[in-house]
Amino acid sequence: MEYPVCLIENHDDGTIQVNKKALEILSRFTQKVVVVGIVGKYRTGKSYLMNKLAGHKNGFSLGSTVQSMTKGIWMWCVPHPVKRDHTLVLLDTEGLGDVEKGNSQNDSWIFALAVLLSSTLVFNSIGTIDQQAMDQIHYVTELTEKIKVKASEQQSEFHDDSGEFKRFFPSFVWCVRDFNLKLELNGKDITEDEYLKNALKLKTGMSPAVRNYNFPRECLLHYFHSHKCFVFDRPASKADLQNLDNVAESQLDHAFVQQTKRFCQYIYEKSPVKSLSGGFTMTGRSFGDIAASYVESIRSGSIPSMENAVVALAKIENSRAVNEASSKYDELMSQHVSKFPTETQDEFLNLDKECHTEALNVFMNNSFKDENHEYQYKLIDELVIKKAKYQQQNEQASEIKCRGLLQELSAEMEKRIREGKYSVPGGYKQFIEEKKSLEADYLRVKGKGVKSLEVLQQFLKEKESVESTILMADKTLQETEKKMAEQNAKREAEARAREIVEKKNMELQKNIANQQESYDMHVKMLEKKMSEEREKIKEENNWLIKEKLKEQEEMMKGGFKTQCQMLEDEIRGLRQQQQENKREPSSLMEEIITTFLPGTLGRIVKKVLL
Incomplete structure (x- = not known):
């Protein structure tokens, strides 16, 4: 993208909607995305930092007055400077607290969307991290009202699932601008991170004042999974600040320039890929889909549920995975159509197997949360239908080639039949010899394909009436010889018919064996995918348990018994989840084979037979 576009439009009436142009742009990005969003009070220099991350001097509007320039959420997709084959998605949000809006709820939704969409959230403020700064970030205290983890209303009402936010929420970076302290x-030098950690320390006590003091700090500590701080000197004089996008870097404060470089380098190296619970990493197009899902929830008047958004995204991604896998099969098989017919059925089945394997790999790499295996069923059905289509094309190519060959080989015989050359004494013997010679020549030719016997049988059947006429007209043969010749011709025809039936039965068995291999491959790949997904969930839960243990340790040091007990309950629940996830993969696969794919092979065989 050469310049930013608006991703989420914020209208004067307080409504928001996704910009279709932005979604169309995102749909073209199939690389994994690192999403960095910035929030903060308006006119605090957010856009300047985002332009620096984009590697450009201009792009996001800076403005030079007290009026907020950015409306809604603007997006800029650029190649990631550090991570190869990744896209860096930058989100510049509308300034919070704009007096012209007169709608604080609108600010809350912008903040909530920035949290939901980012893999790293940057909070930008001026001066110091004091109570006034904490008051500016009060939106974080409203997140539990704006976002749900679970879709169930009952669970949301009676169970506090805010402890799960850390699993979904981005990393948190606080940028303090114009810092002059x-x-x-206590007389000792501290780092920026220690400065933030000290600012987030909780106070003991249960008075309303203490609870109000602690609440935003607890939210920052417990919802976001990492915390980083950068302080920035004043970049330039007041006059230059009003025209910052046109000021040369050499005219800016040297310390500010170096601080900005450190900030950008940290974001490039440490910001994670945007992912969902369970380890599903997002691409540009899936990012656009989930953004649309969140905004649609808000527009409908409901609270965005991360679980619902994931379910909606899974439907889109899995449908797309089926289409792309199916297209991959078509793409690969179509490369072989010009080489049809295949010499044997085995050759065709090997082609199908190769293409089916590649298609299934595409599906497995792009699908997620196909919990009822509905989309894998669809893929199986589609590939069976497509295989039958290409098999028919292969057979048609074989028929055309065989008929053309027989027409060429029988041209002289047909001429003699028309001229009555066989309707003479001894003509029958000549006809039979030439017919057998033609048949031998036909069988010696390679590359006729899978229908060679059937086409030959049909050709010979078409000649039966001619052969009978020639036989009856041959005066050199006795009646007994004619009857014997008829019987020989009948036996040969029956033998060819039996050979064709045997060949068809053998081909059917090979087809069934081929489908069994495909079935086994689906089960094997599914087993591998489920094992990988379970491992990701296990790693995620282990990480979350460690994070909660750290929080608990900090609460113990501060003497916060109530918070310690709440964290203990969360940790116990997470450990219980780990125990439930320890079911043996073999037992899971037994369940799949008996409940997921029963009858699948039977349905495939029925389609093959039809």
Whole structure:
């Protein structure tokens, strides 16, 4: 993208909607995305930092007045400077607290969407991290009202699932602009991160004032899975600040320039790929789909549910996975159509197997949460239908080639039949010899394909009446010889018919064996995918348990018994989930084979027979 576009439009009446042009742009990005969103009070220099991350001086509107320039959420997709084959998606949000809006709920939704969409959230503020700064980030305290983890209303009402937010939420970076204090605490130098950690320390006590003081800090500590701080000197004089996008870097404060570079390098190296619970990493198009899902929930008046959004995204991605896998099969098989007919059925089945394997790999790499295996069923059905189509094309190519060959080989015989050359004494013997010679020549030719016997049988059957007429007209043969010749011709025809039936039965068995191999491959790949997904969930749960244990340790040090007990309950629930996930993969696969794919092979065989 050469310049940013609006991703989420914020209208004057307080409604929001996704910009279709932005979704169309995102649909073209199939690389994994790292999504960095920035929030903060308006006119605090958010757009400047985002332009620097994009590697450009201009792009996101900076503005130079007290009026907020950015409306809604703007997006800029650029190649990731560090991670190869990744796209960096930058989200510049409308400034919070704009007096012209007169709608604080609108600010809350913008903040909530920035949290939901980002893999790293940057909060931008001016001055210091004091209570006033905490008051500016009060939107974080409203997140439990704006976002649900689970889809179930009952669970949301009676069960506090806010402990799960850390599993879904982005990493958190606080940028403090125009910072003019010494990084010093109790007479000792401290780092920026220690400055933030100290600012987020909780107070003991249960008074309303203490609870109000602690609440935003608890939300920041418990919802976001990492915390980083950068402080920035004032970049330039007031006059230059009003025209910052046109000021040369050499005219900016040297410390500010270096601080900005450190910030950008950290974001490039540490910002994770945007992912969903369970380890599904997002591409540009899936990012656009989930953004549309969240906005649609807000527009309908409901609270966005991360679980519902994942389910909706799974439907889109799995449908897309089926289409892309099916298209992959078509793409690969169509490369072989010009080489049809295949010499043997085995050759065709090997082609099908190769193409089916590649198609299934595409499906497995792009599908997720196909929990009822509905989409894998669809893929199986589609590939069976497509295989039958290409098999028919292969057979038609064989028929055309065989008929053309027989027409060429029988041209002289047909001429003699028309001229009555066989309707003479001894003509029958000549006809039979030439027919057998033609048949031998036909069988010696390679590359006729799978219908060679059937076409030959049909050709010979068409000549039976001619052969009978020639036989009856041959005066050199006795009646007994004619009857014997008729019987020989009948036996040969029956033998050819039996050979064709045997060949068809053998081909059917090979077809069934081929489908059994495909079935086994589906089960094997499914088993591998489920094992990988279970491992990701296990790793995610282990990470979350460690994070909660760290939180609990900090709460113990501060003497916060109530919070410690709440964290203990969360940790116990997570460990219980781990125990439930320890079911043996073999027992899971037994369940799949008996409940997921029963009758699948039978349905395939029925289609083959039809």
